[in-house]
Amino acid sequence: MKTYLECIPCFFKQGLTAARIAGLGPDEQKKILNEIARIIPDIPLEASPPEIALEIYKVIRESSGVKDPFKHIKNEYISYSLTLYPKLKKIVEDSKDPLLSAIRVAIAGNIIDFGVGNDFDVEETLKETMEVRFAILDYEPFKKSLNDAKTILYIGDNAGETVFDRVLIEEMEGDVVYVVREEPIINDVTKEDAERSGIGEVARIISSGSPAPGTILSLCNKQFLRFLKKADLVISKGQGNYETLSEVEREIYFLIKAKCPVIAQDIGVKEQAIVLKRHINEGNK
C-alpha cells in the first residue's frame, strides 16, 4: 500500500507521541517535529507508510538518544496481556466455534498499537470484538487452508498482542513460525518480546529482518523470504504488515482491525472494522 496524503499529519502525531514517550521536553519535541517537517518534501508517496515511519522513528531515536523508547510500554502490555491469557483461553474453550473465537481474540489484541494512538481500552475492545460482525470474513477458505497446512507463517505485529496471537496459534495443528521485527520500533514485537509472551512454547520465532513497523521485503532476510515463499499458509497481523504485504504475489490471510481511516479505505471497509481477508496473487485471481 502506498502512503496517502492523510498519512502526513499522522506522521507528525506519531512523532509527537513517540517524543513524549521517549521522555523529551517540549523544546526537544518541537525539534523532532521540525526534523519530520524537513523529511516531508522528500517523501516518495509510492513508498509504504512503514518505510516513511522507519525514517521518522530514526529521527526520534537519534534526537532522544533512546534506542527503544517503547521498551517499558511493551513490557507493561506483555505482562498485562499475560494476566488476561486464562480469560482469553476460556472465551475460546467456551465458544461454539473455537477457531473463529480465537481469530476474534487475535484481532482484538491488535488494538495494542502505539503507531495509531494511545487511548485504547484492551478489555473493552476484546468484548466488542467477540460480538461485532466481520466486515470481511474469508473463513471457509481459511479453514480449508489451515486444515491442509503443514507449515504456517504467522507474521506478528505488536508486543502484548503476541499473547492474543498465542491463543490463536494454539488452535492450529501445523508447525507455526512466528515472525518478529529485526529491531525495536514503536511497540512492534521483537524476538525478546515474543519470547516473554510465551510464543516460544507454541512456535518457532524468527526475525523478518525488517527494522520497520511492517515487513518491507527489500529489507527482509533470506530465511524469512524463503518461508514467505514456501509456507503452506501465511497469516499477517495488523496494519503495518498489511501496508507492506498487500501487493505480494502469493496467498496471504490478513487479520486486521482497521484502526485508521486510510487503511479502512484501502481495504474498502469502515474504520474500526474487523477483517479476515484472503489476499490472492493478482495472477491467480
Next chain:
Amino acid sequence: MKTYLECIPCFFKQGLTAARIAGLGPDEQKKILNEIARIIPDIPLEASPPEIALEIYKVIRESSGVKDPFKHIKNEYISYSLTLYPKLKKIVEDSKDPLLSAIRVAIAGNIIDFGVGNDFDVEETLKETMEVRFAILDYEPFKKSLNDAKTILYIGDNAGETVFDRVLIEEMEGDVVYVVREEPIINDVTKEDAERSGIGEVARIISSGSPAPGTILSLCNKQFLRFLKKADLVISKGQGNYETLSEVEREIYFLIKAKCPVIAQDIGVKEQAIVLKRHINEGNK
C-alpha cells in the same frame, strides 16, 4: 492562547482539506503539505493558532490561485441555515428559558467550522446541544450584564453559524454590533456572508480588520478596538476567537463548542463540551 504542539499535525490536516476544497489535484496537494512543512520550523509557539493558520491559508491561496476556496461552501451553509431559521425560532419560543435556549442554538451553529473538519451533522448537533449539560455556564452574570448593556459587541465566527447567531441576537435588547473577518479565510464570516445571513436586519456589521480565522488584535482596526474597549458586553463565538482573545484584559463571554482536544484542555473541559464562559481581566478577578 498559544499554539500547542498538537496543533502542528492539525495544520497539515487543515491544509489538506483546504487544498482539496480549492480543487487542487494530488500533486498540488502534496506541494501544499511541503510548503506547510517548510513553515513549521519557524513557527513561534507563543503565537496563537490563528496566526499560524493565517500563514498556512496564504500558502493555499497563493498555490491554488483561488482567493476564496470556501466561497461555495459558505454560501451553501448560509442557505441551508436560513431554511432552519424558522425551526430555530420555534425552539426558542417554545422553551421555558428563551435566552438560554437561544444561547444553545448559537453554540450549536458553531459546529459549522471547516477549520476543524468537514464531517459534522448540523441538525444532529442542534438536537444534542439543546439537551446536553453545559460544562461551564456563567449564566447569572451573563444575564445581568446583558440586562444592563446598552452596547453589545458580538464577535462572529463562521458563515452559516451567523443565522444561529441571529436567533440569539433577537433575544437581546441592547444595540448589537456584529463583528466579521476582514477577508475570506476558511469558512469564517465576512461582511458579505453576515449580510446574506440577515444579520444586517438585527445588528450593525463591522469588520475587526483581522484577516485571520480569529481576532488578532495587532491586525485589528481602530474602530473594532474602540468597540472592544467600550462595549458594555462582549460576546465571542467559537475557537478562533477564543484562541486570540483568551488573554485580553476585559470581561468577555465566550460561547464555544470545544471541538478539538487542545481547546478543550485549554478551557479545562472535555472535548465536545459546550461552554458559556465569563472571562475576566486578571486584574479584576
